[in-house]
Amino acid sequence: MALQSFVEVKPDSHFPIQNLPYGFFKPEPSSPARPGVAIGDYVLDLSEIAKAGLFDGPILSVSDCFLQPNLNKFLAMGRPAWKEARTTLQKLLSSTEAALRDNASLREKSLFPMDKVEMVLPIAIGDYTDFFSSMHHAKNCGTIFRGPQNPIPANWFHLPIAYHGRASSIVISGTDIVRPRGQGAPSGNSPPSFGPSQKLDFELEMAAIVGPGNELGKPVDVNEAADHIFGVVLMNDWSARDIQAWEYVPLGPFLGKSFGTTISPWIVTLDALESFACDAPNQDPHPLPYLAEKISKNYDIPLEVQIKPAGQQDSCVVTRSNFNNLYWTLTQQLAHHTINGCNLRPGDLLGTGTISGPEPDSYGCLLELTWNGQKPISLNGTTRKFLEDGDEVIFTGCCKGNGYNVGFGSCSGKIVPSPP
Amino acid sequence: MALQSFVEVKPDSHFPIQNLPYGFFKPEPSSPARPGVAIGDYVLDLSEIAKAGLFDGPILSVSDCFLQPNLNKFLAMGRPAWKEARTTLQKLLSSTEAALRDNASLREKSLFPMDKVEMVLPIAIGDYTDFFSSMHHAKNCGTIFRGPQNPIPANWFHLPIAYHGRASSIVISGTDIVRPRGQGAPSGNSPPSFGPSQKLDFELEMAAIVGPGNELGKPVDVNEAADHIFGVVLMNDWSARDIQAWEYVPLGPFLGKSFGTTISPWIVTLDALESFACDAPNQDPHPLPYLAEKISKNYDIPLEVQIKPAGQQDSCVVTRSNFNNLYWTLTQQLAHHTINGCNLRPGDLLGTGTISGPEPDSYGCLLELTWNGQKPISLNGTTRKFLEDGDEVIFTGCCKGNGYNVGFGSCSGKIVPSPP
């Protein structure tokens, strides 16, 4: 029988003892944020567990990593520390272990109902990079923006294309997104348009969070890249397609993306995802040696996007995709990122790019789902080409195991109007 | 007669009492870094001045901003604090003021010969953005990469184009630059090339350093943008043209730029540059209202690039340009950056883009100077298409005033070989 916790975990919970994702939370709005892991409908306060001396392994017993204002110090410590924490916490939370189970005052201090706490960004993000690793997304966007002749650029099958994103505007799930204003392409001889974006979109992505970094000038070997990845979150790379289309030649996306990027509060570790590993797609042409991995892994993570239209109570599924639609693996992305000597730092965020599948009902953004507004989708009796003010977009991701899930919770945000 | 300091300032010094640029330094390799201003051949330690109670104005007397590990807190305080610091320091360093001049023990503790100290990055850089604001550079690059038909993209005259850069690899002047490895475009049916970049280049830029930021969702008015800019540094945006040319479609520069960016150690304040303000170029077409400024200012800052070829003692001037070649002003860049609601934070770095002038001897990078390697330049009896291992590139910038300079010192870096 699977490992069980003394904390009640409902069968459909994303957060059984097999998961234990990391986040940062405030028990009360005025209290300082502290690290926690999710267990069932509760959050376990790791600062209290640390203060109680229950991280008793050789690495964590002598570290103050859970008394910091974010997870970065823990991330920098690497996989041995992460493994030790996982072992300690699975033991502490198991139904057969008395230390926390039978200590009412410690339970009182350290276990908080998840629906009563405020989640905050768990990491200080030095740099955020966004890749472009779904072939279906690359093909669809290329067709829409540049036409059906050679929609996928020549370089795409040789390297995991990426651009630098904006770190300052990354926000936690639940934060409202202000509709951006900006320029759109002129029609004919008129000047460019200006105003609130008319083509506001979501992008269904996930993002890897970097653990130990690398020194400037010292690339990471692709076969060691997994040791530099702590875990994964859901990410919504909100995009204003009209702003993007006008600005992006020749230096890439800028204001069409930098007004906000939402991540889910819980970082699911690679260790928890390991049971859901699957083969990555065969790559043809063969990648260059620096991208050729001995073991090339994807993860089977079903993903779903719902929209709750403005003024309505119910949300509506608009797409279902899966992390395993990615062509380039997380480890190839990381190795490529450093091959020129670029240094990564703990807490850096590496977005996968929009995760579109092959079928129209698995496309990862409205640009593709509505084919740039040409085919509106219907939602609970209303229709959408792009997002309207008041619309809420909700991502979920959940791996289905044998008798338990390993889930990501949700990543949501509501559109609010532009400033006047 | 111009204001004079009791500290000796040679006539050609970049750092008279009219300048007082800010940096961060270590008196000894093992000592903690602290803030300083440059005066003649000396650095004045602001932490010692603060501890001695000599910042006696209403704002700084109650602040610990000069006892921090970087300038970010001081930057966040805004122009009133910066003006108070400037007034206090000009008075303290003037030839007629006894407080420091006649206090031998304080002079001993607070004044260090510049050639004996180690300069470090003065700011924690949250995000780095690079603009593309010289029309001559845009035209030359467009011609080289995409041909002479319409070399300047349609959007260029309507908005200050920019891309997000990599913050982690920004280094202080004097840091060696490791030649990046990476992919280059395939020829014919062969796979892409891989190895050390064969087209390593410098880019002559300057960069604005953001003072107070703005809240996410709240754009900065272009006429108030100057209050968000603390000062300016020299910047070398090292670029690998072969990597860049192969990777940049469709999402912009990534590994061709992210292996290193060098900034000069001294931040020259906008207040010190004010005497060198000049009119910005007339803009046709007229910018949209959010970019139309009541006063549109450039600065007359002569710039020079020298290369000291590998194995040689002497360096050789390869180009002379001027900050006033920029089409888009710093304030337009900043207002554009925030028009979509993107938040800036204190210490963010906004690069101008390569500052090329109209004439071939004022182009700001080797790509333009050698026309992508077609016309090698000669240097002290040797020639260069692009940079070779051991080459050192040295930027200087210096405004010429009436009897004094306001200079930036230098921004230099030497190329070292790729890892094996």
Ligand SMILES: [Ca+2]
């Ligand atoms: Ca994206």
Ligand SMILES: [Ca+2]
């Ligand atoms: Ca540049």
Ligand SMILES: [Mg+2]
């Ligand atoms: Mg975004």
Ligand SMILES: [Mg+2]
């Ligand atoms: Mg660079």
Ligand code: NI
């Ligand atoms: Ni960044």
